Amino acid sequence: MKSPANLRLFNFLFFALLAMFISFLPVYLDAQGQSATRIGIIIGTGGFVSIFAQPFWGMISDRTKTIRNVLLVLIGCSAIIGYLLYASGSFLLLVLFTMLLYCFLLPMDPLTESLNFQTSELRGVSYGSIRTFGALGYAVMSLAVGYVMLYFGVDGMAPLFAALCAVSFVVCLTLTDVPAASKPVSMKSLGKFLSHRETLMFLVLIFIAAVPSRMNDTYLGVSLHDLGGSPELVGQAWFLAAGTEILVFALSFWWMRKGRELAMIAFASFFYFLRFFISAWVTDPHALVYIQGIQMFTFPIFYSAAIQYLYRIVPEEWKATGQTVLALLFFGVSGIVASYAGGVLYEAAGVHYFYLIISSLSLCALLFSLVLLVIYGKRGSLAAQEIGST
Numbered sequence: 001m002k003s004p005a006n007l008r009l010f011n012f013l014f015f016a017l018l019a020m021f022i023s024f025l026p027v028y029l030d031a032q033g034q035s036a037t038r039i040g041i042i043i044g045t046g047g048f049v050s051i052f053a054q055p056f057w058g059m060i061s062d063r064t065k066t067i068r069n070v071l072l073v074l075i076g077c078s079a080i081i082g083y084l085l086y087a088s089g090s091f092l093l094l095v096l097f098t099m100l101l102y103c104f105l106l107p108m109d110p111l112t113e114s115l116n117f118q119t120s121e122l123r124g125v126s127y128g129s130i131r132t133f134g135a136l137g138y139a140v141m142s143l144a145v146g147y148v149m150l151y152f153g154v155d156g157m158a159p160l161f162a163a164l165c166a167v168s169f170v171v172c173l174t175l176t177d178v179p180a181a182s183k184p185v186s187m188k189s190l191g192k193f194l195s196h197r198e199t200l201m202f203l204v205l206i207f208i209a210a211v212p213s214r215m216n217d218t219y220l221g222v223s224l225h226d227l228g229g230s231p232e233l234v235g236q237a238w239f240l241a242a243g244t245e246i247l248v249f250a251l252s253f254w255w256m257r258k259g260r261e262l263a264m265i266a267f268a269s270f271f272y273f274l275r276f277f278i279s280a281w282v283t284d285p286h287a288l289v290y291i292q293g294i295q296m297f298t299f300p301i302f303y304s305a306a307i308q309y310l311y312r313i314v315p316e317e318w319k320a321t322g323q324t325v326l327a328l329l330f331f332g333v334s335g336i337v338a339s340y341a342g343g344v345l346y347e348a349a350g351v352h353y354f355y356l357i358i359s360s361l362s363l364c365a366l367l368f369s370l371v372l373l374v375i376y377g378k379r380g381s382l383a384a385q386e387i388g389s390t
Helices: 005-023 025-031 036-064 068-085 091-104 108-123 127-152 154-172 187-195 197-226 231-250 261-279 285-297 299-313 316-376 380-388
Strands: none
Touching: 005 025, 005 068, 005 108, 005 127, 005 154, 005 197, 005 231, 025 036, 025 154, 025 197, 025 231, 036 068, 036 091, 036 108, 036 197, 036 316, 068 091, 068 108, 068 154, 108 127, 108 299, 108 316, 127 154, 127 231, 127 299, 197 231, 197 261, 197 285, 197 299, 197 316, 231 285, 231 299, 261 285, 261 299, 261 316, 285 299, 299 316
16 A cells, blocks of 8 residues: 555645635625525535435445545536536525535545545554644635635635645545455445444434534634624634644544543533633634634544544444444534524524524533443443444
């Protein structure tokens, strides 16, 4: 297998694309004059597509036993759709192209993470040493897009997105696929995994924790704008949030240990609560930017621990699909709820009560994670063997 250096570069480019889509699509829609409710409808409707698209592409990857070739197809389609999205102003076209981009761009995330995790195990390097470059790409592009919008306006986003896709496609051609699973694909093993009580409880936890996180992701740019912040301030906020992830991912070899995943998830859930609770009381947009530094204790720890926990319990031959289920809950189903409910909530309650409510949701995630830690904390390996057997 080749050096993971090209995989690190691909992570940098792909997560730069995600920064343009996840962080700045709401800002772009706001600049087009769309209301918070309409922004929620556009993004939430796109999330419905991901419910079907992410499992579909995950199963295609598992059955064809290739991740790289599926990624190439998705990148090519994303380049065209993304350019059209950021060149559109009509509400109906924005809904259509957002749905299509959810169909092609978002399924790349679980596939990339699956490639990262399996490559790290095969090469004997830490997952964080690869994923760090994704956080770096997200941070750099978040800062860059803020200034692109400042100096070139929203018209600069379409060619930038297409160019990033083109470079990503070329780099993806150099990637080496991970070996196919030694066990044949079995629907019985997938059904056993999805119906296991521990799996279901874990997925419920992911959903509860993801909804407030995705509400913040969707409406952070809108909140900063309403507090008097400019587009480059949105970029700085996401640069700080993603930038703090770099150190956490880089040190994952030190803090991420098998058997400690639920404790790490509880730790991250506490800081999600703290982050959103503090956000509820700020009136200065610069203060809201600084609060995003707490990201280093939330998403990178939560998601890394969730991936490792999932890989301990999912059957070997369904790893890509299992990763897809995780991403589907965190970015898809929760994103739908966050977008629709968040838009209505934001318009009805305003920025301060909005953050107070989502901090309460994060508190619920913390309490639920502590319950699971008590129940499953000492028997995770046993449950893993139980699920993995076919």
